Amino acid sequence: MSKVKDQMCVICLEIIGVDRNGIWDGGHNALPVAKGRCCEDCNVTAVIPARMRALVDELGRKN
Numbered sequence: 001m002s003k004v005k006d007q008m009c010v011i012c013l014e015i016i017g018v019d020r021n022g023i024w025d026g027g028h029n030a031l032p033v034a035k036g037r038c039c040e041d042c043n044v045t046a047v048i049p050a051r052m053r054a055l056v057d058e059l060g061r062k063n
Contacts, residue, residue: 010036011046 007016007027016027016039027037032054033046 007037009039009042010034011038011042014039 008014009016009027010030011034016025016037018025019040027039028043028047030036030038030042030047033042033050038047
């Protein structure tokens with residue numbers, strides 16, 4: 001585990017806790033939603049869907 005103390009999620013502003021895997025507590029890259037680190041819940045509900053939308057949009061432009 002990392003030694004980072006009380007990192008805040010840049011999306012929901014809650015403290016980033018240990019992920020469901022029980023090991024990682026460093027948060028996730030919040031891009032493209034925000035710059036910084038986010039919690040696992042925001043990663044799943046906001047960041048990953050935003051990345052998927054961007055990918056679909058990019059693939060649509062290429063066709």
